[in-house]
Amino acid sequence: MSTSSFRSRRRYPEGRGSVLLEVSMAMGLAAVLALLVMKASLLALSNNQWTVFQTLTDAYLTRETALSNRLPLADLTGASSQWPDSAMDSPPRLEQNISLGKLAGGKAVDAVLTRFRVNETPNMDPDTGLAVWRLHSVLSYTVGGHRYFKTRSTLRMQ
Numbered sequence: 001m002s003t004s005s006f007r008s009r010r011r012y013p014e015g016r017g018s019v020l021l022e023v024s025m026a027m028g029l030a031a032v033l034a035l036l037v038m039k040a041s042l043l044a045l046s047n048n049q050w051t052v053f054q055t056l057t058d059a060y061l062t063r064e065t066a067l068s069n070r071l072p073l074a075d076l077t078g079a080s081s082q083w084p085d086s087a088m089d090s091p092p093r094l095e096q097n098i099s100l101g102k103l104a105g106g107k108a109v110d111a112v113l114t115r116f117r118v119n120e121t122p123n124m125d126p127d128t129g130l131a132v133w134r135l136h137s138v139l140s141y142t143v144g145g146h147r148y149f150k151t152r153s154t155l156r157m158q
Contacts, residue, residue, distance in 0.1 A: 061152045073133070
């Protein structure tokens with residue numbers, strides 16, 4: 001047996017094992033890279049979901065502000081008002097379960113709308129005949145197990 005044939009036998013097993021090690025390392029690196037890309041995608045989607053929630057709640061409260069400005073004051077202070085008087089009426093608040101819209105995938109976004117009004121009429125001069133009401137709309141909704149509130153108020157006077 002010559003020296004060259006002995007050396008070639010020794011090198012052959014070392015080369016075969018190193019290829020297996022290189023392939024294993026490459027697959028591990030690809031798996032780590034895939035996990036990082038997946039985490040980045042999920043973070044991007046969760047931020048997008050937060051933006052959708054904010055848009056839905058802001059749009060609904062804009063509708064509430066428009067409604068509180070549009071209704072005649074006689075309807076707001078009447079017995080069947082959508083904004084009950086927090087000091088005089090029973091119950092002092094009107095609570096409604098509402099649907100704000102749907103997320104991607106068809107999941108409904110539900111919230112609770114609470115309405116009430118507060119008499120802000122100044123007591124200094126009773127001769128003015130001024131009636132001032134502050135109409136409150138409070139929207140509460142849940143995202144990821146945490147409860148959030150948004151509110152809008154409108155000042156109406158006659």
